[in-house]
Amino acid sequence: MKNIINSKNNKFNSNIVSIIVVVIAIFNYIYLVKIGYIKEVWIDKITNPPNIFSDYVDNYYRQTYAFANGSLYFLEPTANLQNLKNPYSYEERTNAGIFYLYDTSYYNGRYYSYYTVIPIFFILLPLYFITGKFLNLAIVNLFILMLAILFIGKLYKLVVDNYIGKISRKLYIFCFLAIIFSCNIFLLMRGLKYDIPISCGILFITLTLYFVLATCNNKNIKLKMFFAGICMAFIVCSKPTYIVYYVLIAYILLKLLRNNSINIKDIIFLVIPCIVIGIFQMLYNYVRYDSVFEFGAKYNLTEINMIEYMGFSWSKLLRGFKFYLFKLPCIDITRFPYIFMNLYSDNDIHSEILYENRYVGMIIFPIIVLGLILNLTVGKNHKELKEIITVQRVLYIIFLILVVINTTFAGVSETYSLDIKYLLVFSSVILFLKYISVQPNNTILKFTIILVCIINIAIILPISYSGEGQIFLNLIEKISI
Numbered sequence: 001m002k003n004i005i006n007s008k009n010n011k012f013n014s015n016i017v018s019i020i021v022v023v024i025a026i027f028n029y030i031y032l033v034k035i036g037y038i039k040e041v042w043i044d045k046i047t048n049p050p051n052i053f054s055d056y057v058d059n060y061y062r063q064t065y066a067f068a069n070g071s072l073y074f075l076e077p078t079a080n081l082q083n084l085k086n087p088y089s090y091e092e093r094t095n096a097g098i099f100y101l102y103d104t105s106y107y108n109g110r111y112y113s114y115y116t117v118i119p120i121f122f123i124l125l126p127l128y129f130i131t132g133k134f135l136n137l138a139i140v141n142l143f144i145l146m147l148a149i150l151f152i153g154k155l156y157k158l159v160v161d162n163y164i165g166k167i168s169r170k171l172y173i174f175c176f177l178a179i180i181f182s183c184n185i186f187l188l189m190r191g192l193k194y195d196i197p198i199s200c201g202i203l204f205i206t207l208t209l210y211f212v213l214a215t216c217n218n219k220n221i222k223l224k225m226f227f228a229g230i231c232m233a234f235i236v237c238s239k240p241t242y243i244v245y246y247v248l249i250a251y252i253l254l255k256l257l258r259n260n261s262i263n264i265k266d267i268i269f270l271v272i273p274c275i276v277i278g279i280f281q282m283l284y285n286y287v288r289y290d291s292v293f294e295f296g297a298k299y300n301l302t303e304i305n306m307i308e309y310m311g312f313s314w315s316k317l318l319r320g321f322k323f324y325l326f327k328l329p330c331i332d333i334t335r336f337p338y339i340f341m342n343l344y345s346d347n348d349i350h351s352e353i354l355y356e357n358r359y360v361g362m363i364i365f366p367i368i369v370l371g372l373i374l375n376l377t378v379g380k381n382h383k384e385l386k387e388i389i390t391v392q393r394v395l396y397i398i399f400l401i402l403v404v405i406n407t408t409f410a411g412v413s414e415t416y417s418l419d420i421k422y423l424l425v426f427s428s429v430i431l432f433l434k435y436i437s438v439q440p441n442n443t444i445l446k447f448t449i450i451l452v453c454i455i456n457i458a459i460i461l462p463i464s465y466s467g468e469g470q471i472f473l474n475l476i477e478k479i480s481i
Contacts, residue, residue: 320407371428
């Protein structure tokens with residue numbers, strides 16, 4: 001069996017990730033077409049008011065249209081809404097019977113989109129100027145997600161080359177597949193406006209880690225740090241709560257500094273673009289909401305008054321931890337694929353509201369559970385595992401912080417947790433590979449790890465494509481016709 005040692009010179013292993021991504025992209029495009037998420041590639045019937053403000057038009061299209069016409073806000077009069085005593089009250093809006101844009105940020109008589117503008121500036125707006133049409137959001141998200149998976153593969157290869165070293169080709173490919181098919185990332189494939197910021201966040205977290213760690217080969221360090229700084233800024237532009245990942249990035253940078261892999265001058269090349277882009281984001285926030293730190297989520301017009309809802313309480317936090325850690329999926333042996341998202345929701349917490357959507361708790365991810373067990377048990381006996389164990393512990397801290405933030409300001413939802421689940425799965429798989437490398441003759445260990453990965457895939461992959469509980473089943477039926 002051929003082995004890969006610093007596999008950058010192995011063309012097969014260099015291209016296998018790209019081949020896998022292409023295959024996944026083709027399958028998921030067919031999947032999105034089959035279930036009706038992609039009915040047309042280009043959307044050209046909403047380019048003029050009032051169509052741009054119809055109920056079926058997504059806020060990404062509205063914001064793109066506003067930017068194209070030189071405005072930061074949606075071009076619609078909202079006099080009736082402005083006359084309400086509290087426009088953020090769902091009951092008051094309903095009783096008044098006025099029209100308003102649901103799930104849209106409203107401030108000082110103007111509508112804004114509080115979602116990331118990155119896909120607008122880099123994809124939707126350029127294509128709109130060229131074609132006069134909007135690219136289907138499901139395709140936009142598919143492109144972003146496939147790019148994220150491609151760089152997850154590059155990051156994986158970089159870590160294997162420089163930290164693991166010698167593993168079999170089959171194990172190399174299997175573990176990459178375990179990463180991408182075990183973390184539920186394909187739930188984002190539906191391409192809703194809620195999914196795109198998370199897809200962007202995963203992409204830029206991965207890119208930042210890739211460029212930072214790529215400095216270990218001592219080539220073009222300042223250029224890599226410059227790109228890392230751009231991507232690092234885009235992490236927060238994707239979703240502001242992702243600023244917690246700066247803790248992980250800071251730890252890695254300190255580690256590289258101590259190892260003399262980089263110096264202070266190199267870090268300056270990272271910091272400058274990050275600050276510049278951050279200033280633009282803060283100015284964008286200020287001209288919309290009169291605050292450099294406000295991204296607009298609390299001014300969202302929905303069934304909940306977000307200004308009142310966003311608050312800390314111990315009862316809400318404890319419930320959030322219970323769901324994020326221990327919520328189980330639904331099992332139905334009479335329906336394929338037999339395992340589904342748990343749609344049960346009980347929002348009554350002593351007159352408080354905890355938004356709870358379909359979710360699968362961390363305990364149902366065998367890779368994450370085994371990674372935690374190994375992290376707590378094998379580190380003392382194997383110094384070779386110290387680096388990855390420390391990185392994992394930083395990720396555990398980030399997870400705890402994200403649970404507090406999400407529970408307080410957002411709620412419990414599978415999409416809110418996918419970024420940290422991906423990194424916990426990624427780091428656990430790297431720990432498995434490193435542990436196997438220090439005990440190469442331990443066949444029971446290797447078998448156990450492979451079995452855990454297979455079980456994780458078997459549990460999570462159907463959930464990724466089950467959506468409301470029927471999407472995957474409907475897909476199978478349509479393909480079979």
